[in-house]
Amino acid sequence: MAERDWDVVKALVVGGLIGAAIGILFAPKSGKETRQDLSMKADELLAKAKEEYEKASEKGRAAYEAASLRMKEFEGVAREKAEEIAGKASELAAQGAEKLSDGSGRLKKAFDAGLEAYREEKNKI
Secondary structure, eight states: OOOOHHHHHHHHHHHHEEEEEEEHTOOOOHHHHHHHHHHHHHHHHHHHHHHHHHHHHHHHHHHHHHHHHHHHHHHHHHHHHHHHHHHHHHHHHHHHHHHHHHHHHHHHHHHHHHHHHHHHHHOOO
16 A cells, blocks of 8 residues: 555544544533543544554555556567567568578579680680
């Protein structure tokens, strides 16, 4: 739970306790009635604190679930992109090997043609 949420809950509880204590202590009632009022107020504040805790817990759970879902989605997208990049890299490597093979074949033919031309010119002399 965020620190700010806890601060709100703390302030709520403390403020409620102080307000209840002041109101009860200055009320013109008997000791028995005052104790009953204090007990009721304490129960009310406890219920309110539990309610606030539940709300904050639910918000925390929802945030965790949303973050978890987003991470799973991101993981799937990242995996797809990685596979796509790996496929492209393999394709480019194959194309490069093919072009290298074609280029070396043409180079050999050009070399052979040059060698043949050299031999023909040499035989003419």
